[in-house]
Amino acid sequence: MSAIEVEGLTVRLDGTLIVDGVDLDVAEGEWVTVIGPNGAGKSTALRAIGGLLAFGGTVRWHGVPADRLSRRERAKAVATVLQSPVVPPAMRVFDYVLLGRTPFIPPLGRESAMDLAAVEEVLVALDLESFAGRRLETLSGGERQRVFLARALAQGAGILLLDEPTSALDIGHQQEVLELVDRLRAERGLTVLATMHDLTTAGEYADRMFLLAAGRVAASGTPAEVLTEPHLAEHYRVKVRIIEGDRGPLVVAVRG
Numbered sequence: 001m002s003a004i005e006v007e008g009l010t011v012r013l014d015g016t017l018i019v020d021g022v023d024l025d026v027a028e029g030e031w032v033t034v035i036g037p038n039g040a041g042k043s044t045a046l047r048a049i050g051g052l053l054a055f056g057g058t059v060r061w062h063g064v065p066a067d068r069l070s071r072r073e074r075a076k077a078v079a080t081v082l083q084s085p086v087v088p089p090a091m092r093v094f095d096y097v098l099l100g101r102t103p104f105i106p107p108l109g110r111e112s113a114m115d116l117a118a119v120e121e122v123l124v125a126l127d128l129e130s131f132a133g134r135r136l137e138t139l140s141g142g143e144r145q146r147v148f149l150a151r152a153l154a155q156g157a158g159i160l161l162l163d164e165p166t167s168a169l170d171i172g173h174q175q176e177v178l179e180l181v182d183r184l185r186a187e188r189g190l191t192v193l194a195t196m197h198d199l200t201t202a203g204e205y206a207d208r209m210f211l212l213a214a215g216r217v218a219a220s221g222t223p224a225e226v227l228t229e230p231h232l233a234e235h236y237r238v239k240v241r242i243i244e245g246d247r248g249p250l251v252v253a254v255r256g
């Protein structure tokens, strides 16, 4: 069964059609990455798929229409890491990760031992134990990105939506975070739908890709099928050279 099925997804923001009839699917355990030029509608589509924005069309998670689920059921199904999450001032890492448990804490209630254990487990898994008491603003970009992931994982959802999870990081930390996601995908059977900027890196980690342009799917398939000179010339207006790499196409922009 598909973990995510999206049919005819449309999103309007302030009356403007931003996502225009997108069909997309992600199999259980698969990693699918959406690429596309700035303003293509990637973030908007991802937020709609995560149930964070009103949309037209159908989004199903594990076969169930997203709008039929309660808040708690949604939180069990899908966790989203936005591109630049808003961080409450002076918040400590442990408390921020605990926010991932909010959907499971009853109104006016307190977190249970199970919630605290879930946070502990994720901090250990992401090698963040020594940061538990630190304020978020004192962390480096790579450390903070791990904390954002930790919050999403503490939620315990099977589907992880990641909006440009590495755009603020240097290449070493990019790789570290993506390897971590891939390891967790294998260990926990997670399904990953991400948006990414760097095309070579996107291709190395994705099983399949969707190229979004002006709110529509312009191409989809394996990285080798999507990352072609004609596709990138047409939609990014750039001349590229594609070099065959060990893990997928290497995309290099060249002067025209």
Ligand code: ADP
Pocket: 013, 014, 016, 018, 036, 037, 038, 039, 040, 041, 042, 043, 044, 045
């Ligand atoms: P991407 O993530 O692919 O760069 P976004 O989904 O962030 O693209 O944005 C897609 C388009 O939607 C952009 O052109 C952006 O200016 C536009 N947009 C975002 N928010 C609004 C809004 N509230 N009203 C109108 N247009 C918006």
Ligand code: MG
Pocket: 042, 043, 044, 083
């Ligand atoms: Mg975006």
